[in-house]
Amino acid sequence: MLCRLKSSTSVLSKARMATLVATEEFPYNVTVTPKVSAPAVIKANKLASGVQVVTRTNNSSTVSLKFAVLGGSSTEGTAKGAAHFLSHAAFAGTQNSTGLKLVKHLETLGASFESHADREKIVYDVRVLPDKAEAAIEAVVSAIASPPHAAYVLEEIRAKAQIDYNKFAVDRSAQLQELLFEAAYGESPLGSSRLAPNLKKLTVADVLKYRAAHFVRGNVVVVGNGIGQEQLEAAINKSVAALPEGPAVALPASTYVGGDVKVRTDLDGASLFGLAFPVPAGDAGKPFKILNALIGEKLASQNVCARNFIHSFAAGGIFGVESGAPQHLQLVADELKAIAAKSPSIDAVKQKLTLEHFLALEGADSTGSLLSAHQRGVAAPAAGDLRSVTPEAVSAAAAAALKANPSYAVLGATTGTPTFAAISKLLR
Template structure:
């Protein structure tokens, strides 16, 4: 209701005023220390490293992810058992993940254990033994993980989408890498990846919760001060990834549902059009059959999907990388409704370019602001936000600045920006399942071209 939304916005504004500042310090070797102290009794601290699968080549694709698996398998001073017991006895959590552009290792612990958490993180990224027996064991684990991923159709479709959108480039490859690479990656590949990429200027030590910035600086100097700042010889070049409008279709009529993703090329994190595209993304929204209502939802596409029984679910997405991005829609449909769902989705995209109203934009802006604040609930998502933004923007954008940039957007901005990226563009499409009814590429491509008023 309107009253609930008004209260929510008022609460959000109050949160904005109460946010502690993010302090940032750069060490002599280029490593950045960034933290936000909210005085809690727990904290999250982690290493955000500007190195993911994008920095691999065809031969070593999968190395960054393999390395993440090896991080907790023992160091020169701790066996795997010692490490696990120490974390467990502290009541802490240790975790890691790899994306296309970043590798992250982080720990959640009591505030009093911050020094130990930082010391453990330093140990696992600088002194991992990468033993032969452990490498062989993890090989099997990763191969099993790949089989699991193959059953998650959303992940499969998004990997296909990247493969077709960024053909023959580093962003087109998967994070896990191909099976033949997993079978052949050796200790030398892992060591080479660390020595090539784990350099001071490419690492952020981020922390949130109960953390003293000065204490964190001292810990960083002590544990990471010896990380090299420079490259021996040439620094690795940033791999260029060009977008290709094209498609991958994997037809399988035995599957009950079709999984389809369609995207246009958008922009990188720091591009001025990123925020308008986020608002446009919020305007399209998402919907799932399990939601109640539907007919009364603010997203027009959700209303159509619900009334016409057009799909089981859909979600809009805006995936950003350093210099490019994918803006689009992922949908799960029964075979008979694909054509219609695709038609209405593209109709909605075109209305963003031509007829979106001020009230629709105002609602999407409020929703985007609320979603951003709801996301920053707890020390781990805040720490993640700090680490990611430091790598993407070289600073943490204050909430009030972000809010001002969202507020500045109106219907004209949305029309102009969407026209620039959607209108008359060649999309990338990935589809798996009973997709006989999916219109051919040229027909979808012509759906991106609508008579503009």
């Protein structure tokens, strides 16, 4: 039974203080003048130095910044694990300053900061109040331009990086996702793991070689929210001289191929299953976002132990499901067939996904949306606006998924699990 709670609010005026029931009409004449906010403006420019700058100007009380060194794990070659390693070295200091001094300086500015790496980039993430933004920019550019070279510093980083390896060793979902990437992209760069096969064998020389090739002016993108384009460009130009010259690193091609990967490991007799399909790049991939959401709704309605996902890259991506039972893959196949046969009702789903996109663009991690859109060469507002997607386009996306060579992964007890041929037949 729902209860109706009676709340009260204390209202203080110069004349008197009164406690009013929340439903009571406010007795005073108050004139409210709302602040008119200017529309957000997104700008992008490539500086003479080669650094790319993207900003979203609004009336935010904070400044969010992302400094992306392009490449990530997909451009490591034989230096496998270097990008992840360097993400842990992001705030380890400079050639003229210790990591402790750099961190203390950022903390003195009141900045919040972190770093991470993925298959396409290494990211320095900073949030700060507007009046401290330029000082924070100078500190981070210095960290990127003049990182420590001392072997002992990098060896200390190895211990920090090992923590992620230890977490990955017990994260079955993360392991299954890596298997799906291998099944989807084979031996191409996107199919390769983000982590080194053996962190101890990743040499300091390999890390420094990767860093020398990637930490250059033409390979850096700086994204800001809550800061003007001119202000950010001026701050970058003031500090960029310390950054070595060099061109952008081209992301190697990774063609979706599909296939299967099974890894036997002890999960107390259990198995995890993953099934994924290709997603085209650009606007052609928008119907697949809605299709992925519809699959998620179907799984949720059946209350099964399964999770849907979608991963996007500059050249496309994959979507699919991971589950604890092969019967759930049958459920996905049946839903894809049903959507392919009859255009689904998508009005509510596409409105919700579009709303989530705009909330993200206006939220604390807006720079993530801006950076992702910039890497894909599209305008950030349009990147996640799905309102123009038609039911017929989603139906066609389901049909395309059924025709594609699927990516199938099994982790755990592999004996007796469905074969790749059986999974392929399930989808036909």
